[in-house]
Amino acid sequence: MKTILVTGFEPFGGDRINPSWEAIKPLQGCQVADAIIEVCQLPCIFDIALQHLNTAIDRTQPELVISVGQAGGRADISVERVAININDASIPDNKGNQPIDTPVISGGPVAYLSNLPIKTMVNTLRQAGIPASVSQTAGTFVCNHVMYGLLHYLTQNYPSARGGFIHVPYLPEQAKILFDTPSMTLELMTKALKVAIETAWENKSDTVVTGGAIH
Numbered sequence: 001m002k003t004i005l006v007t008g009f010e011p012f013g014g015d016r017i018n019p020s021w022e023a024i025k026p027l028q029g030c031q032v033a034d035a036i037i038e039v040c041q042l043p044c045i046f047d048i049a050l051q052h053l054n055t056a057i058d059r060t061q062p063e064l065v066i067s068v069g070q071a072g073g074r075a076d077i078s079v080e081r082v083a084i085n086i087n088d089a090s091i092p093d094n095k096g097n098q099p100i101d102t103p104v105i106s107g108g109p110v111a112y113l114s115n116l117p118i119k120t121m122v123n124t125l126r127q128a129g130i131p132a133s134v135s136q137t138a139g140t141f142v143c144n145h146v147m148y149g150l151l152h153y154l155t156q157n158y159p160s161a162r163g164g165f166i167h168v169p170y171l172p173e174q175a176k177i178l179f180d181t182p183s184m185t186l187e188l189m190t191k192a193l194k195v196a197i198e199t200a201w202e203n204k205s206d207t208v209v210t211g212g213a214i215h
Helices: 019-027 048-060 120-126 143-156 187-202
Strands: 001-009 033-042 064-070 077-080 082-084 100-102 111-113 132-135 162-168
Touching: 001 019, 001 048, 001 143, 001 187, 019 033, 019 064, 019 162, 019 187, 033 111, 048 143, 064 143, 064 187, 077 120, 077 187, 082 143, 111 143, 120 132, 120 187, 143 162, 162 187
Parallel strands: 001 033, 001 064, 064 162, 077 132
Antiparallel strands: 077 162, 082 111
């Protein structure tokens, strides 16, 4: 049986919960066509997160890797297009590290593009009634750090594997203490991620989407 690796993050920034992890936990052991989903929690710590990620990749030997992170303030499922080779943290990570204008990988390319069918994923999510969009920035915190590190590690060590990143909104219990902040239920997030994973597995590249560009 082939393997799909899906990662989420531990809570950070004072939160007691991280929807990226809570949403993927129910997917452990789920079958997608001829593959099994394995989930892994990553620490929200620069560099250490990549060590955990690389170890999980080496252990599971996946053909598809999707990392998931929290993007508080966003209202939909955001499928990321690009990761840049910059750490520029506006807050400290969970170990107090706050790198400013440092590379994710010294000497690495300026950026990596996701090799997932991002527009097909968004289109399929929307057809399922789930708010979704293509995002042009994964930020410069640990999420971008992990997306860049993931794509770099796959390029260097598992060139036939595919990988990318998805951001999810706050959960309602997080958003209720913030004024006018979007949120999404845990059940809908998990459903959305399952749909996105299935679409990524079934489509090696983007198909032509009718009706104009997807944003």
